[in-house]
Amino acid sequence: MITDWTLWLEWFIKALVIIFALLIGFAYLTYYERRALARMQTRIGPNRAGPYGLLQPIADAIKLIFKEELSPAKAYKFVFFLSPILTLLPSIVIGAVIPWGATVHWFGRDINLYLADINVAVLFFAAIASVSVYGIVLAGWSSNSKYAMLGAMRSTAQMISYEVALGISLTPVILLANSMSMREIVEAQRSMWFVVYQPLGALIFWIATLAEVNRAPFDMPEAEQELTAGYHAEYSGMKFALFFMAEYQKMIIVSAILAVFFFGGYLGPGEAQYPILGPVYMFAKIMILLFVMIWVRATWPRIRYDRLMSFGWKILLPASLATVFLTAVGILMFDVAKNALWMWFIPVSSMLVFAICVIGVYQALRRLTYERV
Amino acid sequence: MTLDLALFLVLACIAVASALGMLLSRNTVYAALYLVLNFITVAIFYLLLGAPFIAMAQITVYTGAIMVLFLFVIMLLGAENLPAPNALPWQKPLAIALAAALFAEAAYLLIVKARSLGNVLPPAEAINATENLRQLGVALFQNYLLPFEIVSILLLVAMIGAITLTKKEKGARNG
The missing domain is CATH 1.20.5 (Single alpha-helices involved in coiled-coils or other helix-helix interfaces)
Structure with a gap:
C-alpha cells in the first residue's frame, strides 16, 4: 500500500503539469497560429524576437502584464472582475479528465498519465462545456456597453444552439465504446478509430466545437468589423489576456477531446510496449487538429448570423440525431446477426446522410442566391 | 466519514447562503448567479451521495441550459433592477x-x-458508479420504458405548444 501523501503529491504534480502545459501551449499556439496564417497569406509572420521569433509569445505576455487595466465607469465591478476567470476555468477543468497516455512505471510505481478517470467523463465534458457560456455572458453584461452586450447575446444564442448538436454527437461515441469513461473510449479504439465508423459524427462534433469555442467561421461574438471585438471590447491588460488565453486553451482542449473520441487518443504504433509514446502521439494529433482549425480560419469567411442559426438547428441537429439512430441500428444488427459487416453499415449510412445534408445546404444556398423576391 | 461530514457542512452553508442571496438580492442578474451557485452545490451533494450521473445532468440541464436562458431573457428585457418592494x-x-x-x-x-x-440505504456503497449508470439505463429503457416515452412525448408537446403560442399566424399580421 502506497502511503497517502505520495498519492497526493502525484496528483498535485500532475495537476501542475497539466496547467503549465496548457499555459505554455496557449502561448505557443498564438505563435503557431500567427506563423501558419502568415505562411498561408504569403507573409513571414513574427520573426524578430529570438530565433524564428520564438520569444514573441513571451514578449507579448510582458507587454500585456504591464498594460494599464481599465474598467468602464458604469461597469458592475465585481462581475466585471470575475468573468475573465469564469471564462478561463472550464478549459483547465476539462483538462483533468483527458487521458494523455496509459500507465507508465516510474520510480518503482505505476503512474497513470491522466489526472482522473471518472466514469461519466463524457457527461463531465458536456456539463463543463455548458457552464463555459457564463464567463462570456457576464463579461458582456457587466461591461455595460452595447457592443459588448450584443457580442454576449450572439455568443449565448450560438453556444446554446450548438451545444445541442454537440451533446447529441457524443452519443455515437458512447454507443460504440459502450462506456462513458474517456480511457475506455480510447481503449475501445485499439482495433479501429471511431472516425472510420462514424465520420459524420466526427464532423458534426468538430463543427459544433468550433462554434463552442467561437472560432472562425463561427466567430460571431467577436466579429471585429461589426462589434469591435464583442464581449471583451471593454477589457484591457491581463483581463483581456485571460479571455485570449481561454479561447486558445479551449482550442487545445477541444482538439484533445476530438482526438480522444474519434482519432484514437494516445494510441499509435509501439504505444503498447512503450506507454511513454502515448503523450507524444496525443501531442502530434492535437497539433494536426489545431492546424486544421487555423487553416479553416485562413480560408473561410465568417458565416452570417441567421445562416449560422439555421445551419445549427436545421442541418446539424437532425444530422446528429440521424448518426445516433444509425449507429444504434448498426450495433444492434451486429449483436443480433453476429456479422462484422453490419458494423460497416454505420459509416456507409452516415456518409449517405452527409451527402443528403450537403445537397440540402447547396440547394438552400442556390435558392437564396438566385431567387430574388 | 469525518471528511465527508466536513464537506457536507461547508457545502450546506454555501447552499443555504446562496439560496438566501438569491431571495434577497435586488438585482435579478445577481439573483440568477446565486441560483447558479446553488445548483452547483446541489450537484456536489449528488457527487457526495455517489450519484455522478445525476450530478452531471444537474449541471448540464439546470446550470448550463436553463439558467443561461434565464440570464439571456433578463438581459434581453433589460430587467436587471427590480422596482422597490410593493407588497400587498x-x-x-x-x-x-x-x-x-x-x-x-x-x-x-x-x-x-x-x-x-x-431504512435508507447507505448510497455510496450501495452500488459502484459504473453499475449505477448501467442500472439507470436499464431502469429507464426496459423497466419503465412506457412512462419514459410518455414523458418524452409530453415534453415534446409542451415544446411545440410554446412555439405555437409565440408564433404569429400568417393572416394575423394584415388583419
Whole structure:
C-alpha cells in the first residue's frame, strides 16, 4: 500500500503539469497560429524576437502584464472582475479528465498519465462545456456597453444552439465504446478509430466545437468589423489576456477531446510496449487538429448570423440525431446477426446522410442566391 | 466519514447562503448567479451521495441550459433592477403563517416520525458508479420504458405548444 501523501503529491504534480502545459501551449499556439496564417497569406509572420521569433509569445505576455487595466465607469465591478476567470476555468477543468497516455512505471510505481478517470467523463465534458457560456455572458453584461452586450447575446444564442448538436454527437461515441469513461473510449479504439465508423459524427462534433469555442467561421461574438471585438471590447491588460488565453486553451482542449473520441487518443504504433509514446502521439494529433482549425480560419469567411442559426438547428441537429439512430441500428444488427459487416453499415449510412445534408445546404444556398423576391 | 461530514457542512452553508442571496438580492442578474451557485452545490451533494450521473445532468440541464436562458431573457428585457418592494398588505402575515406551518411539518416528520421513515440505504456503497449508470439505463429503457416515452412525448408537446403560442399566424399580421 502506497502511503497517502505520495498519492497526493502525484496528483498535485500532475495537476501542475497539466496547467503549465496548457499555459505554455496557449502561448505557443498564438505563435503557431500567427506563423501558419502568415505562411498561408504569403507573409513571414513574427520573426524578430529570438530565433524564428520564438520569444514573441513571451514578449507579448510582458507587454500585456504591464498594460494599464481599465474598467468602464458604469461597469458592475465585481462581475466585471470575475468573468475573465469564469471564462478561463472550464478549459483547465476539462483538462483533468483527458487521458494523455496509459500507465507508465516510474520510480518503482505505476503512474497513470491522466489526472482522473471518472466514469461519466463524457457527461463531465458536456456539463463543463455548458457552464463555459457564463464567463462570456457576464463579461458582456457587466461591461455595460452595447457592443459588448450584443457580442454576449450572439455568443449565448450560438453556444446554446450548438451545444445541442454537440451533446447529441457524443452519443455515437458512447454507443460504440459502450462506456462513458474517456480511457475506455480510447481503449475501445485499439482495433479501429471511431472516425472510420462514424465520420459524420466526427464532423458534426468538430463543427459544433468550433462554434463552442467561437472560432472562425463561427466567430460571431467577436466579429471585429461589426462589434469591435464583442464581449471583451471593454477589457484591457491581463483581463483581456485571460479571455485570449481561454479561447486558445479551449482550442487545445477541444482538439484533445476530438482526438480522444474519434482519432484514437494516445494510441499509435509501439504505444503498447512503450506507454511513454502515448503523450507524444496525443501531442502530434492535437497539433494536426489545431492546424486544421487555423487553416479553416485562413480560408473561410465568417458565416452570417441567421445562416449560422439555421445551419445549427436545421442541418446539424437532425444530422446528429440521424448518426445516433444509425449507429444504434448498426450495433444492434451486429449483436443480433453476429456479422462484422453490419458494423460497416454505420459509416456507409452516415456518409449517405452527409451527402443528403450537403445537397440540402447547396440547394438552400442556390435558392437564396438566385431567387430574388 | 469525518471528511465527508466536513464537506457536507461547508457545502450546506454555501447552499443555504446562496439560496438566501438569491431571495434577497435586488438585482435579478445577481439573483440568477446565486441560483447558479446553488445548483452547483446541489450537484456536489449528488457527487457526495455517489450519484455522478445525476450530478452531471444537474449541471448540464439546470446550470448550463436553463439558467443561461434565464440570464439571456433578463438581459434581453433589460430587467436587471427590480422596482422597490410593493407588497400587498396581507402578504407578509400569510407568508409568515405558511412558513411556520411548513417548518412545523418538517420538524414533526424529522423528530417524531424519524423512526418510521424506513431504512435508507447507505448510497455510496450501495452500488459502484459504473453499475449505477448501467442500472439507470436499464431502469429507464426496459423497466419503465412506457412512462419514459410518455414523458418524452409530453415534453415534446409542451415544446411545440410554446412555439405555437409565440408564433404569429400568417393572416394575423394584415388583419
